[in-house]
Amino acid sequence: xxxxxxxxxxxxxxxxxxxxxxxxxxxxxxxxxxxxxxxxxxxxxxxxxxxxxxxxxxxxxxxxxxxxxxxxxxxxxxxxxxxxxxxxxxxxxxxxxxxxxxxxxxxxxxxx
Amino acid sequence: xxxxxxxxxxxxxxxxxxxxxxxxxxxxxxxxxxxxxxxxxxxxxxxxxxxxxxxxxxxxxxxxxxxxxxxxxxxxxxxxxxxxxxxxxxxxxxxxxxxxxxxxxxxxxxxxxxxxxxxxxxxxxxxxxxxxxxxxxxxxxxxxxxxxxxxxxxxxxxxxxxxxxxxxxxxxxxxxxxxxxxxxxxxxxxxxxxxxxxxxxxxxxxxxxxxxxxxxxxxxxxxxxxxxxxxxxxxxxxxxxxxxxxxxxxxxxxxxxxxxxxxxxxxxxxxxxxxxxxxxxxxxxxxxxxxxxxxxxxxxxxxxxxxxxxxxxxxxxxxxxxxxxxxxxxxxxxxxxxxxxxxxxxxxxxxxxxxxxxxxxxxxxxxxxxxxxxxxxxxxxxxxxxxxxxxxxxxxxxxxxxxxxxxxxxxxxxxxxxxxxxxxxxxxxxxxxxxxxxxxxxxxxxxxxxxxxxxxxxxxx
Numbered sequence: 001x002x003x004x005x006x007x008x009x010x011x012x013x014x015x016x017x018x019x020x021x022x023x024x025x026x027x028x029x030x031x032x033x034x035x036x037x038x039x040x041x042x043x044x045x046x047x048x049x050x051x052x053x054x055x056x057x058x059x060x061x062x063x064x065x066x067x068x069x070x071x072x073x074x075x076x077x078x079x080x081x082x083x084x085x086x087x088x089x090x091x092x093x094x095x096x097x098x099x100x101x102x103x104x105x106x107x108x109x110x111x112x
Numbered sequence: 113x114x115x116x117x118x119x120x121x122x123x124x125x126x127x128x129x130x131x132x133x134x135x136x137x138x139x140x141x142x143x144x145x146x147x148x149x150x151x152x153x154x155x156x157x158x159x160x161x162x163x164x165x166x167x168x169x170x171x172x173x174x175x176x177x178x179x180x181x182x183x184x185x186x187x188x189x190x191x192x193x194x195x196x197x198x199x200x201x202x203x204x205x206x207x208x209x210x211x212x213x214x215x216x217x218x219x220x221x222x223x224x225x226x227x228x229x230x231x232x233x234x235x236x237x238x239x240x241x242x243x244x245x246x247x248x249x250x251x252x253x254x255x256x257x258x259x260x261x262x263x264x265x266x267x268x269x270x271x272x273x274x275x276x277x278x279x280x281x282x283x284x285x286x287x288x289x290x291x292x293x294x295x296x297x298x299x300x301x302x303x304x305x306x307x308x309x310x311x312x313x314x315x316x317x318x319x320x321x322x323x324x325x326x327x328x329x330x331x332x333x334x335x336x337x338x339x340x341x342x343x344x345x346x347x348x349x350x351x352x353x354x355x356x357x358x359x360x361x362x363x364x365x366x367x368x369x370x371x372x373x374x375x376x377x378x379x380x381x382x383x384x385x386x387x388x389x390x391x392x393x394x395x396x397x398x399x400x401x402x403x404x405x406x407x408x409x410x411x412x413x414x415x416x417x418x419x420x421x422x423x424x425x426x427x428x429x430x431x432x433x434x435x436x437x438x439x440x441x442x443x444x445x446x447x448x449x450x451x452x453x454x455x456x457x458x459x460x461x462x463x464x465x466x467x468x469x470x471x472x473x474x475x476x477x478x479x480x481x482x483x484x485x486x487x488x489x490x491x492x493x494x495x496x497x498x499x500x501x502x503x504x505x506x507x508x509x510x511x512x513x514x515x516x517x518x519x520x521x522x523x524x525x526x527x528x529x530x531x532x533x534x535x536x537x538x539x540x541x542x543x544x545x546x547x548x549x550x551x552x553x554x555x556x557x558x559x560x561x562x563x564x565x566x567x568x569x570x571x572x573x
Contacts, residue, residue: 044359045414046424047478048465051357 001096001109002070006061007033007089008081013059019080020063020073026112029062039087058089064096066109152243156256162388163257163265169379170268174198174275177376181369181427182279185477188361189559190283191569197278197287201294202271208295209267210235216303217266218311225315227304238263255386265383266306273302273332279479280340281347281549284556287564289547293539297339301535305528306331316524323524324498324507324517326395327384329439329491330528337484338529339536341475346540347549349474351556363423370427374403377434381441394502395441398449399434402441405450406433409457425461428482432460435486440494443503452493460486488525495521 008016013030020028034055041054065073074091082088101111179198183191205213212233219228232238238260240249249258274294281290308314309325316323316330325331350358360366381399385392410429411421436456437449444452464481475481495518498509508514543549550556555563562568 045418045420045422046359047428048469049358051359053357 001099001112002065002067003094003096004061004063004065004070004074004077005092005094006063006077006081007035007058007091008061008077009083009087009089010057010059012081012083012088013061015080016061016077019076023073023076025063025073027063031060031062033058033060037087037090056087064099064112066112150243152246152248153251153258154256155249155251155258156387159256159387159389160258160261162392163261163383163386166379166383167261167265167268169376170265170272170383171202171376173373173376173380174202174268174272177369177372178272178275178278179369180365181373181431182282182477184362184365184367184369185279185360185424186282187358187559188570189561191361191561192565192567193287193560194278194282195569196565197290198275200287200291201275204291204295205271205274205298206267208298209270210263213270213298213303214238214263214266216299217270217306218263219307221307221311221313225313226307228307228311232263235260235263252386257386262386265386269306269328269332269380270298270302273328273336274298276332276336276479276483277340277343279477279483280344280475282476283560284347284350284550285343286548286551287560289543289549292547293543296539296543297536300539301335301339301532302331305335305531308527309524316520316527321520321523323491323520324443324494324503325439325491325524326442326494327381327438329435329487329494330524333435333438333483333487334491334525334528335532337480337482337487338532340479341473341484342533342536343540344473344475344480346537346544349472350476351553353474354472360424363427366427367423370430374430374434377403377438381434381438384442391442391502394445397446398441398444399437401446402433402437402449402453402456403430404433405453406430406436406457409433409454410461411457413458413461428460428464428478429457432456432482432486435460435483436490436493438487439491440497443494443498443507443509445497445499445502448497448499451497452490455493456486456489459489488529491521491525491528492518495519 006016017028034057036054036056039056041052041056044051044053061077063073070093074093077091098107099111100107175195175198179195182198183194186194212230214235215230215232216228219231222229237250240247249260251257252259252262255262274297277294277297278290308316309323309331310317312318315321316325323330352358377399378396382392382396385395406429407426408429410432411426414425415421433453433456436452440452441449460482463485464478467485468475468478468481494509496510498507498514498517499512500507508517510518540549551560551563
């Protein structure tokens with residue numbers, strides 16, 4: 001099993017979710033996050049006091065998939081989240097040791 | 113610490129000894145003496161209605177108006193600290209005003225006209241009483257308005273004035289010190305100043321040095337503004353000021369607060385006519401147009417100099433315009449009001465940006481930049497645009513060639529500034545010695561909500 005963490009633009013969230021659910025995804029988790037990469041921040045002014053905001057708001061989507069589904073799911077995310085501009089985000093993939101469904105106690109692929 | 117505060121309250125209360133009160137009653141013709149046939153007070157329904165509404169409007173300026181305006185500008189760990197300063201001042205200042213503040217401001221001269229006497233201590237002479245068996249409220253002078261409504265209307269000014277100072281020491285002043293300072297400041301600084309400017313024979317109200325201050329440019333805005341500057345300097349900047357970002361945590365609050373202040377200001381200014389009459393109408397319209405022009409001017413300045421008009425700039429401009437028209441709205445017409453609003457927008461924009469950054473004081477929410485500078489500008493411009501067609505025969509300003517009136521306005525600005533600075537300096541030193549002014553470094557970093565009140569403003573579960 002793999003865990004996919006995709007940092008994406010807020011306004012692409014709905015597109016990505018739709019693409020994944022249409023492909024059969026049964027669940028995902030979303031968090032509001034802030035950070036920076038290549039995309040530069042912006043300046044804000046309040047009564048003359050100027051602040052540089054480096055941490056840009058993004059959405060982080062976490063989804064766990066079986067190994068054989070990984071490539072297809074990642075391609076779906078990339079296709080639906082891409083605008084071609086700096087700031088589209090990143091995808092991190094990690095090996096996942098186990099998953100456990102609290103209600104039934106099922107583990108592994110059964111619990112997905 | 114609590115004992116000291118209690119001691120101060122007891123000392124002040126002990127001044128209200130019955131012997132003093134009796135002396136006050138003997139000197140004035142009191143309708144309480146049942147033997148004399150005193151006619152029922154003639155209450156004017158229209159005037160009284162407007163003053164009831166105005167009093168409520170002015171209270172709304174402190175909270176939610178100012179509470180939201182200031183609350184949105186601080187960091188989120190201090191939102192309750194600001195709200196509590198406003199709400200608690202609504203409590204404590206109201207009680208102080210009813211017990212002795214009103215009397216010190218509007219009582220008959222004592223100490224050579226320096227301050228009012230004890231005629232109205234404990235609301236003496238203001239409360240309902242029997243007139244040949246009929247209960248009725250005594251009327252304030254010739255106004256046709258119950259005296260206690262005049263008292264409570266003026267009390268709303270007494271609440272908001274120290275609340276305005278909160279903007280300077282926001283996010284770092286100890287709550288107990290804030291309360292003690294505000295009570296002392298109201299008693300020692302505000303009451304004498306209000307007496308000079310508004311009591312029947314105040315030295316700035318009538319006579320050689322008569323200055324026009326219709327609704328509180330000197331009493332409310334200059335006094336709070338310059339005291340605020342002193343607070344900012346004596347308390348020192350917030351930890352991280354200039355190095356850490358301290359952007360407003362919720363400008364939507366500030367926007368709502370601005371709108372509430374704007375509406376409340378109709379009571380503040382048009383209510384100062386103490387009646388539903390032409391003066392109230394003129395004050396209402398002049399007030400509205402000055403605020404409107406302030407929005408355009410401040411946001412316009414940002415647009416020209418920085419490329420974008422900001423929401424905070426528009427809000428600040430409205431308040432600057434309102435501050436500036438406050439002393440003037442009883443003697444200038446609404447067209448001049450537009451000029452005052454425009455001037456205030458531009459002038460206060462520079463005071464809050466260029467002036468503040470040049471001197472580096474941490475007037476956190478620009479209480480001095482908006483109220484001190486805007487108030488002084490308003491008092492001076494009142495002496496420029498004052499017109500007999502609004503203020504009545506004998507009223508004129510620099511535009512009509514009346515240099516003396518302009519000089520009187522300058523004198524009133526200087527008097528209010530010096531008095532507020534000296535009074536605040538002494539009181540801040542006293543409070544500092546008794547309680548200390550600032551919270552500890554740990555408490556400041558933690559935020560006033562938790563460290564002073566044991567609560568958090570935002571809990572989402």
